[in-house]
Amino acid sequence: MCGIVGYVGKRNSQGILIEGLKKLEYRGYDSAGVAVFTSAGLEVRKAKGRLAILESNLEDAPLQGNIGIGHTRWATHGKPSDVNSHPHTDNTSKFSVVHNGIIENYLNLKEELIAEGAHFVSETDTEVIAHLIASVYEGDIVKAVQKAVKRMRGAFALGVLTEYEPEKLVAVRLASPLIIGVGEGENFIGSDIPAILEHTRNVYILNDGEMAVLTQEGVELMTIEGNFISRELFHVDWDITTAEKGGFDHFMLKEIFEQPKAYRDTMGARINDAGTAIELPEVKLSAEQIKGIRNVHIVACGTAYHAGLVGKNVIERLARIPVEADVASEYRYREPIITKETLVIVVSQSGETADTLAALREAKRCGAHVLAITNVVGSSVAREADSVIVTWAGPEIAVASTKAYTSQLIAFYLFGLFLAQTLGTQTPEAIRSIIADMKELPQQVESILARSEEIKQYAEEFAKNTDLFFIGRGIDYAVVLEGSLKLKEISYIHSEAYPAGELKHGTLALIEDGIPVIALAIQEELFEKTVSNIKEVKARGANVLGIVSEGNDELQKSVDHVFTIPKTTGLLTPALSVVPLQLLSYYASLALGHDVDKPRNLAKSVTVE
Numbered sequence: 001m002c003g004i005v006g007y008v009g010k011r012n013s014q015g016i017l018i019e020g021l022k023k024l025e026y027r028g029y030d031s032a033g034v035a036v037f038t039s040a041g042l043e044v045r046k047a048k049g050r051l052a053i054l055e056s057n058l059e060d061a062p063l064q065g066n067i068g069i070g071h072t073r074w075a076t077h078g079k080p081s082d083v084n085s086h087p088h089t090d091n092t093s094k095f096s097v098v099h100n101g102i103i104e105n106y107l108n109l110k111e112e113l114i115a116e117g118a119h120f121v122s123e124t125d126t127e128v129i130a131h132l133i134a135s136v137y138e139g140d141i142v143k144a145v146q147k148a149v150k151r152m153r154g155a156f157a158l159g160v161l162t163e164y165e166p167e168k169l170v171a172v173r174l175a176s177p178l179i180i181g182v183g184e185g186e187n188f189i190g191s192d193i194p195a196i197l198e199h200t201r202n203v204y205i206l207n208d209g210e211m212a213v214l215t216q217e218g219v220e221l222m223t224i225e226g227n228f229i230s231r232e233l234f235h236v237d238w239d240i241t242t243a244e245k246g247g248f249d250h251f252m253l254k255e256i257f258e259q260p261k262a263y264r265d266t267m268g269a270r271i272n273d274a275g276t277a278i279e280l281p282e283v284k285l286s287a288e289q290i291k292g293i294r295n296v297h298i299v300a301c302g303t304a305y306h307a308g309l310v311g312k313n314v315i316e317r318l319a320r321i322p323v324e325a326d327v328a329s330e331y332r333y334r335e336p337i338i339t340k341e342t343l344v345i346v347v348s349q350s351g352e353t354a355d356t357l358a359a360l361r362e363a364k365r366c367g368a369h370v371l372a373i374t375n376v377v378g379s380s381v382a383r384e385a386d387s388v389i390v391t392w393a394g395p396e397i398a399v400a401s402t403k404a405y406t407s408q409l410i411a412f413y414l415f416g417l418f419l420a421q422t423l424g425t426q427t428p429e430a431i432r433s434i435i436a437d438m439k440e441l442p443q444q445v446e447s448i449l450a451r452s453e454e455i456k457q458y459a460e461e462f463a464k465n466t467d468l469f470f471i472g473r474g475i476d477y478a479v480v481l482e483g484s485l486k487l488k489e490i491s492y493i494h495s496e497a498y499p500a501g502e503l504k505h506g507t508l509a510l511i512e513d514g515i516p517v518i519a520l521a522i523q524e525e526l527f528e529k530t531v532s533n534i535k536e537v538k539a540r541g542a543n544v545l546g547i548v549s550e551g552n553d554e555l556q557k558s559v560d561h562v563f564t565i566p567k568t569t570g571l572l573t574p575a576l577s578v579v580p581l582q583l584l585s586y587y588a589s590l591a592l593g594h595d596v597d598k599p600r601n602l603a604k605s606v607t608v609e
C-alpha cells in the first residue's frame with residue numbers, strides 16, 4: 001500500500017523522509033520518491049524498485065532543504081516505473097503532490113486539463129491532482145487545494161507543496177488514513193504512525209473531509225470547506241511493531257478489518273455514477289468478441305481458486321456462459337480444450353504463482369484471450385495477460401489471504417455484471433438492483449466485524465477439537481471450502497468442507513458426539529434442504545454453528561449456536577459469509593498460540609511448481 005511521509009522544521013528533510021519511508025516498507029511498495037524545497041526550488045527524485053535505489057541516487061546528488069514530502073508507491077494506475085512514481089508535479093514544477101488512494105474521476109479531469117494545455121508525463125491518477133491544483137491556484141495554496149479536492153471523487157490522502165509558499169505543507173484526508181505528528185519546532189505527516197514515531201508521539205488523527213496546514217511553528221486543522229477545528233492531541237504509546245499493524249495484534253486481523261475499504265476501492269469508478277452499469281475499460285474485449293465467447297475457464301490456486309469457484313457461479317448465473325474452474329497445478333496436465341472462443345480467467349493475488357503463470361501461458365499458446373484478476377499491477381501475470389482487472393486491496397502481508405480473496409469476489413461480480421449487460425442476459429432492473437446491493441456490502445461487512453467477539457467465543461470453544469467439518473450448498477459450498485482452508489492453514493486443526501447433501505454418502509460416518517460442524521445456510525432456495533442436512537449431523541451428536549441471513553430465525557431450533565449476516569442478493573452473500581469464517585480461523589489460531597501471520601511450512605508467494 002502506498003506510504004506518505006512529510007516534514008517541515010529546522011532539520012534537513014531528506015534523511016527524515018527516507019527514514020520515515022523505511023518505517024512504511026512493511027506495507028509493500030514498488031517504487032519511491034521525495035520532493036524537497038531546496039535553494040534551487042522544488043526538486044524531485046524518484047526511482048522504481050527498493051528504497052535503497054532512491055537512497056543511492058540521493059547519495060550521488062543530495063537534497064538540502066527543511067521542508068519535503070516522500071512516498072512509497074504500490075501501483076494502481078500505471079505500471080511501476082520511475083515516471084509513475086510519486087511525487088508528481090505540474091508542468092511548471094512549482095507544485096508537488098504525494099497521494100494514497102484512488103481518484104475515480106481522473107480520466108474526466110485529465111481530459112479537461114489537457115484541453116486547458118496541461119501536458120501529462122505519467123499514467124497515474126495522481127498527476128491529475130498536481131495539474132488541477134496548479135490550474136486553480138490564485139496565490140493561496142490552502143484555497144487551491146480545497147478547490148481541487150472538491151472536484152475530485154474517490155478515496156485519498158494527499159501531501160502538497162508549492163514553491164510559491166515554501167513554508168507550508170498541506171495535507172488532506174478523504175477516506176485514506178493520514179496523521180499529523182506534532183514536534184518541537186517541527187511537524188510531520190504520515191500515512192501511518194510508524195513513519196513518524198521516531199520523532200514524536202503526539203499526533204492528530206485526521207478524519208474524513210479534514211485537512212491540515214503545517215509550518216515549522218505549528219499545525220492548523222480545518223475541514224475541506226475551510227472551517228477551523230480544534231482537537232486534542234493523541235498520545236501514541238504503541239511500540240513500533242504494534243504501530244505497523246495499525247494497533248491490531250496481527251496483520252491478518254488488520255487485513256480482515258480493511259475489507260470494507262478494499263471493497264469500496266475495488267468497486268470504485270467501475271460502477272457508473274447512476275449505479276446502472278459497470279465500466280471496465282481494462283477488459284480489452286469488444287462487444288463482438290464477448291458475444292463470441294463459448295466457454296470460460298477459471299484457473300487459480302488455493303484461496304484464489306476458491307474465489308474462482310464463486311466466480312463460476314456468478315458468470316454462469318448472470319451471463320449464462322458455461323464455466324469450468326480448475327486448480328492451476330492440474331489444468332495443463334488434463335489437456336483442457338481451449339479454443340479461440342474460450343475466455344481464460346487467471347486469478348492470483350501475487351501475480352507470481354508458478355502454476356497459475358504456466359496455465360496462463362498454455363491458454364495464450366492455444367489462442368485464448370486471458371483475463372487476469374490480480375492484486376499486483378506490475379506482476380508477471382499482469383504483464384502477460386491480455387486484460388487485467390486489478391483488485392485494489394492493497395498489499396497483503398499475512399500469509400493467509402483475506403482481503404485479496406474478497407476483492408477477487410468483487411472483481412468477479414463486476415465482471416459477471418459487465419458480461420450480462422453486454423450480452424443482455426439480465427434486465428437493466430436486475431443489474432441495477434445487484435449494483436445497489438453491492439454498494440451496501442462494505443457497510444454490511446463493518447456490521448459483521450463489529451460482532452467479532454461473538455465469533456471469538458465460538459473459535460475458543462471449537463479450537464479444543466482436532467477435527468471439524470464445514471457444510472454448505474450451492475455457492476455456500478464454495479465459501480466453506482475457503483473457510484476450511486483458512487482454518488487448516490493457521491490453526492492446524494484438521495477440517496473438511498462438504499456439500500451438505502453429500503455427507504450421507506460417506507463422511508457422515510465421522511460425525512459423533514461433540515464434533516463441531518459449521519453450517520452455512522444462506523441460500524434462500526436451498527435453505528430447507530440445508531436445514532435437513534443440519535438435522536442429520538445434529539442427530540449424530542454434532543455441535544453445530546449455523547451461519548444464516550437475518551430473518552431465518554427458525555434455524556435456531558436446529559443448531560447449538562447461530563451467527564447471522566445481513567441480507568443481500570444470493571450471489572453476493574460470499575462477500576459477507578466468509579468474514580465470520582476468517583475471524584473464526586484467526587481466533588482459533590490465536591487461542592492455540594500459533595504464529596497467525598506466518599503459519600508453518602507456508603510462503604506468501606509460491607513461485608515453484
Ligand code: F6R
Pocket residue numbers: 301302303304305347348349350351352353356399400401402486489604605606
Ligand atoms: C491461502 C493462500 C493461498 C494462495 C495461493 C495462490 O490463504 O493465500 O492459498 O491463495 O497460494 O496465491 P496467489 O493468489 O498469489 O496466486
